[in-house]
Amino acid sequence: MIRRTTLVEEVYRVLRDMIASGELKPGEVLVQDQLAEKLGVSRTPLLHALRLLESENLLIRSNTHRVSVRQLTLEEAIVLFEMRESLESLACRYLTPIIAQEDIDRFRRDFTLAYEKKNVEEYRKADTAFHLFIAERCPYLDLRTVLARSGFMTKCLIKGLVRPPEETYEEHLEILRCFETRNPIGAEEAMRTHIRRTVERLKLLRDSHGALEG
Amino acid sequence: MIRRTTLVEEVYRVLRDMIASGELKPGEVLVQDQLAEKLGVSRTPLLHALRLLESENLLIRSNTHRVSVRQLTLEEAIVLFEMRESLESLACRYLTPIIAQEDIDRFRRDFTLAYEKKNVEEYRKADTAFHLFIAERCPYLDLRTVLARSGFMTKCLIKGLVRPPEETYEEHLEILRCFETRNPIGAEEAMRTHIRRTVERLKLLRDSHGALEG
């Protein structure tokens, strides 16, 4: 089936990518006319897209209605990860009865290949794809939406891996094992543990960073 | 300070209220021209508001770009409550060090008065205000946003109390005690227990409802 799309969706996607890539910088004020000209559209779909991104807290509006790219603090990133800790583990519980074996196999293979080759970039990609998959395949719209957005936002701030493959590889395998044995509670707890450790690493980073600045 | 607002915000608010009140019915298809005329605005701010509500999953867009009010199933409401179970308890953890004693006192008084007078409507109002307060006062934007939206959505489907005051009154007092003694972990667990029991009640309702239909 042909899926009807709109310019708004396209502009929204492009702007998101520009934020994620850093082309639009945190704190940068967006001027509608300039941006519309740059993207080759009128202000109408652009304004729609800006409002949507604002509604997702990626953009911030001042009292004078100037829109800027949100500056996400490490503290806020930690909160996002804490939210993901419970939401993504909930998603794993829901996903366990329905995830296809071929997906489980694919992720296990991707993680293992990258890990054994000590290819951190490949491992990072597998990591990102895995978490993205869990969000996208979650069978409930509301949870799917929140996971997608919080995942995107933490990715904007934190490029690369918080913890190295040596730490996370076995955790990923454990989650996959629970999927495979169709153990929802196990999958939920395995994912919770996985992300909680990342949260704790971020808190360590925050605290050492704070000590440097203090 | 005077806060600048827009027609979009106003239309958004009115539409949300119309959905919550049932004036716009689940499944109802919204026609932009008619609705704009009814609200006394042009289609422009209306269209913006519709997109925002769609982005929050309150409205659903078909492939032909017709927008209708989302029909939320009991299963989906349960998922929303499960999300709230962990997110609202997380918010309680964050809120515990900063919540003002006068707010604690006010909620305790409101719950107690309504409970002792056996006034279920007053109790329901105190209940709603309490949960709304926790969402609104959460010091982190992203969590605040998700809580506000999931709270609104569950309220649209589930009018009134899931469980009676006799069950929840003591649970509310326990949360307030943890706030008062500045015990974040206690507050988090007390709220988690409170909502989990509600989740379990909803699952019972779902399962008995399923049996009737089965």
Add this chain to the structure above:
DNA sequence: ATTCTGAATACTGAATACAGAATACAACAA
């Protein structure tokens, strides 16, 4: 009677125009 096709009508997305508010700058007064 049923199905198909084309035209008319209704609806939506995007562009453009207009009005009001915000900002920048120059001139004037103290």
Add this chain to the structure above:
DNA sequence: TTGTTGTATTCTGTATTCAGTATTCAGAAT
């Protein structure tokens, strides 16, 4: 020199128009 005021310019929110698409209806073909 500094502070205030007035004016010009820029920017944003909203209304309107236009073009494209979806839906409905009537007539023709089977």
